[in-house]
Amino acid sequence: MEELTKKQAAILEYMKAHVAEHSYWPSIRDIQAKFRFASTNAVFGHLQALERKGVLQRIPGAARAYKVAPAALVEDLSDVVIRYEGPDENVLQLESLNYLGAIPAGLPDYTESSGVLDTVQAPMSASARRRPPQSFALRVRGDSMIDAGIDSGDTVIIEPGHPKNGDIVAALIDGETTLKRLIKQGNKVFLKAENKNYPELHPVNDLVIQGIAKSVMKSI
Amino acid sequence: MEELTKKQAAILEYMKAHVAEHSYWPSIRDIQAKFRFASTNAVFGHLQALERKGVLQRIPGAARAYKVAPAALVEDLSDVVIRYEGPDENVLQLESLNYLGAIPAGLPDYTESSGVLDTVQAPMSASARRRPPQSFALRVRGDSMIDAGIDSGDTVIIEPGHPKNGDIVAALIDGETTLKRLIKQGNKVFLKAENKNYPELHPVNDLVIQGIAKSVMKSI
């Protein structure tokens, strides 16, 4: 995906933050004011660029109406990836859920991960972080991760990034998204189901990591 | 809280559904079209009513710009509530986190609760539901709910609604939000910590329920 310029990224961030805080999108003039542009057209150009680069969708003619694109998450896994050979019977069946459109703003850095959602209202929660916008949610079907505390019906929040050995990842296998633990032994990569009944390691090739599972969400 | 008329409720529902599906608010004309009004003013009147009744906040003059009121959730618990007498040592300390502004859509009904987030990308997940916009998230501090699988550091998603006996609720006690199980015995109401070490029931008065805990979110 095409890279965003600094200004473009800043504007996109501002827009998301605005939605998060106010629950509605800023107008072009709102953005103009925020960035001290002398012309609305400066903003207009950036919005065009953001749309061209696929990260923002505008609704022509409509006021304060946008969508953030579902974010392409294909990582390069560099040295790791080989080829995938055949379907996996024990894969988790996952439905694709859209991650919540707007992520509340607050602190600018979300490089370090662990927290949840984000803070806006409480000043004391200044240490909270937010998810990168490309995060998405998956609803789990199947029991292959029950030993990791992830049950069928749970929703898993996936974030982009380079997975480390041992991470639980969402991987695209045979056109389907699966959730498993990533195991690296020597120069081989395996996907491991966290279920005593399926103890085997599955060697994989052509692995496309969609993101790293950061948190589970369970209904009470 | 003042009751909504059927039409008002329907319009509010539609608006929420629209935000959920498109990530931006409908215009008055959108609503007019949806309900087959011959005049925009029909909608306008309803919006005024919704604002007057405190469930919707309009931003005067701005297009497609609304907020849903932080849900006047002061339930009537009618026969139930008495008075609160003194601080509770075992309350959960919670930080207030903002719930994600926009919820992806799909189906229009979210009266029945249980699921998580929602679907947009996958057609197969048509059965998924979404949260009411007034939902919010709380980060848990303390261990008084560990027996319910809610640990310190977890994030709990709270939804508005009338709690049933046995529900885990977020309640405002002494100015602080606490998370406990709601127990109704006869005409008395108690808040119960889910921790073997604190087995007592705490009778409460002046109980303000902020919402019902629907799901927990755990970091992996």
Place this chain on the structure above:
DNA sequence: CTTGACAGTGAACAAGTTTTCATAGAACAT
């Protein structure tokens, strides 16, 4: 040294939207 992407100004237009005004029937309580 030209080309193209990026960034911006300034003004104006057209369309999208909210808001106001005037008017009125139906249901319902007083």
Place this chain on the structure above:
DNA sequence: ATGTTCTATGAAAACTTGTTCACTGTCAAG
């Protein structure tokens, strides 16, 4: 009977907002 609330129409006013046009400048790549 009478007022009030809810519902709705129809038209117009007023404002907001996205969009376009013409023009300028910077900077890096080819």
